[in-house]
Amino acid sequence: MHTSHTPHKTRQFWPWAALWLFASLLLGGAAHASRIKEVAEVEGVRSNQLTGFGLVVGLDGTGDQTTQMPYTSQGITNYLKQLGITLPAAAVAQLQLKNVAAVLVTAQLPAFARPGQTIDVNVSSMGNSKSLKGGMLISTPLKGADGEVYALAQGNLIVAGAGAAAGGSKVQINHLSSGRIPSGAQVERTVPTPLLEGNSINLGLEASDFQTARRVAQAINKRFGEGSARALDGRTVKVNAPLDSDARVSFIAEMEELSLESSIPSAKVVINSRTGSIVLNGAVTLGACAIAHGNLSVSITTTPVISQPNPLSTGGQTVVAEKSNIQIRQEPGMLIQLPASTQLSDVVRALNALGATPQDLLAILQAIKAAGALNAELEVI
Structure with a gap:
C-alpha cells in the first residue's frame, strides 16, 4: 500500500508545482516594462503564405505506388512534357515510379522580400510514400492566394528521421514523410506593402x-x-x-523601442481539455466557496466459464462462456471550504488542498466559475 500511495502523491504534486513556478515567473515578469x-x-x-505541388525524386524505392496515386504519374508526365519528352498513353499507364513521391511544398514569404533572396521551404508527402529521406525536390513554383508565382523551390531534403523494416518488423524514429530545405526557394516577385x-x-x-x-x-x-x-x-x-x-x-x-508602463492583464484561466493542462495568470482571484469532491469508479471483470456435457451423454459439445462481474465503488467526498484568495499563490494553494488530479480540476474550475466564485475568464482550448 505504501509503494502505490507514494507515486500517487507525486503525480499530484508536480503538475501544481510546475504551475506555481510558472505563476511566479509570470508575476516576476509583470514588473518589467514592455516595449x-x-x-x-x-x-x-506581414508575411504571406505560399504553396505548390511538386515531385521528390531520387528515393530508394520508398516513393508512391502509382497504381494508387495517379497524380504522381500525371505530375511526372507533365514535367517531362515541359522538357520536350512526350510519353504515349500506354507507357504512362505502365509507369512504376517507386523512386518518385508527390509532395506539397509550403513556405512563408517575409515582408519586404526582394527577387533573388532565398527562403526556407517545408515539404510534405501527399501520397503513400514510405520515406522522403535522400530525395531531391525538383523545380516547383510556389503560388500565393492570388494564384501568382512568387518563388521557385528546389533542392535536397533534410529529413530528421530514420527507419528500417524487414520480415514484418518495422522500426522508425521521428517522421519520415516530411522534410525541410533551408534556403530552398528563390523569391521571384515582390509583394507591395x-x-x-x-x-x-x-x-x-x-x-x-x-x-x-x-x-x-x-x-x-x-x-x-x-x-x-x-x-x-x-x-x-x-x-x-x-x-x-x-x-x-x-x-x-x-x-x-518605447517602453510602456506595466499593466495588470485581464484575469484568465486557460484549460487544455486534451492534455489536462491548466494555466492561470497573476490576475486570477478566488471567492469564498465550498467544494465536495469524490471519485466514482466502475469495475467490470470477465471470467471465462467452461460448460462440458455429461460423461455418458451423446451429441453434447463443450461450450466456453463468459461471466461478467460489475462493481461500483464511490469514495466519500469531503466538503472543503476554500477561503477568498486575492493572490495567485493563495489560489494555487487553495486548489492544491483539494488533492484532485489535473483532469478532475478541469471540471472543478468550471463548476467554481459557474458558481460565481472564480473571478476570471475561463478559456478551453
Missing part, C-alpha cells in the same frame, strides 16, 4: 485591450509630441509618420 514592438505591429508589414503610403501608419495590437491601446498612444505622444498618436479602438492606434522613406523607417524604429 511597443512586443505588443503591437505595423499594419501591412502600404508602409510608405499616406501620412500615417496604424499599429495593430496583438490582443484587443483598451488599456494597452491608451498606453501605447500616451507613450508615443510623450516622446514625439501631443497629437502624434491616438487610439482608434481597443486594437488599433493611428500614428502620424514622416513622408520621407528614410525618416519614416527611423521614426518606426525609435517608436518600437
Whole structure:
C-alpha cells in the first residue's frame, strides 16, 4: 500500500508545482516594462503564405505506388512534357515510379522580400510514400492566394528521421514523410506593402485591450509630441509618420523601442481539455466557496466459464462462456471550504488542498466559475 500511495502523491504534486513556478515567473515578469514592438505591429508589414505541388525524386524505392496515386504519374508526365519528352498513353499507364513521391511544398514569404533572396521551404508527402529521406525536390513554383508565382523551390531534403523494416518488423524514429530545405526557394516577385503610403501608419495590437491601446498612444505622444498618436479602438492606434522613406523607417524604429508602463492583464484561466493542462495568470482571484469532491469508479471483470456435457451423454459439445462481474465503488467526498484568495499563490494553494488530479480540476474550475466564485475568464482550448 505504501509503494502505490507514494507515486500517487507525486503525480499530484508536480503538475501544481510546475504551475506555481510558472505563476511566479509570470508575476516576476509583470514588473518589467514592455516595449511597443512586443505588443503591437505595423499594419501591412506581414508575411504571406505560399504553396505548390511538386515531385521528390531520387528515393530508394520508398516513393508512391502509382497504381494508387495517379497524380504522381500525371505530375511526372507533365514535367517531362515541359522538357520536350512526350510519353504515349500506354507507357504512362505502365509507369512504376517507386523512386518518385508527390509532395506539397509550403513556405512563408517575409515582408519586404526582394527577387533573388532565398527562403526556407517545408515539404510534405501527399501520397503513400514510405520515406522522403535522400530525395531531391525538383523545380516547383510556389503560388500565393492570388494564384501568382512568387518563388521557385528546389533542392535536397533534410529529413530528421530514420527507419528500417524487414520480415514484418518495422522500426522508425521521428517522421519520415516530411522534410525541410533551408534556403530552398528563390523569391521571384515582390509583394507591395502600404508602409510608405499616406501620412500615417496604424499599429495593430496583438490582443484587443483598451488599456494597452491608451498606453501605447500616451507613450508615443510623450516622446514625439501631443497629437502624434491616438487610439482608434481597443486594437488599433493611428500614428502620424514622416513622408520621407528614410525618416519614416527611423521614426518606426525609435517608436518600437518605447517602453510602456506595466499593466495588470485581464484575469484568465486557460484549460487544455486534451492534455489536462491548466494555466492561470497573476490576475486570477478566488471567492469564498465550498467544494465536495469524490471519485466514482466502475469495475467490470470477465471470467471465462467452461460448460462440458455429461460423461455418458451423446451429441453434447463443450461450450466456453463468459461471466461478467460489475462493481461500483464511490469514495466519500469531503466538503472543503476554500477561503477568498486575492493572490495567485493563495489560489494555487487553495486548489492544491483539494488533492484532485489535473483532469478532475478541469471540471472543478468550471463548476467554481459557474458558481460565481472564480473571478476570471475561463478559456478551453
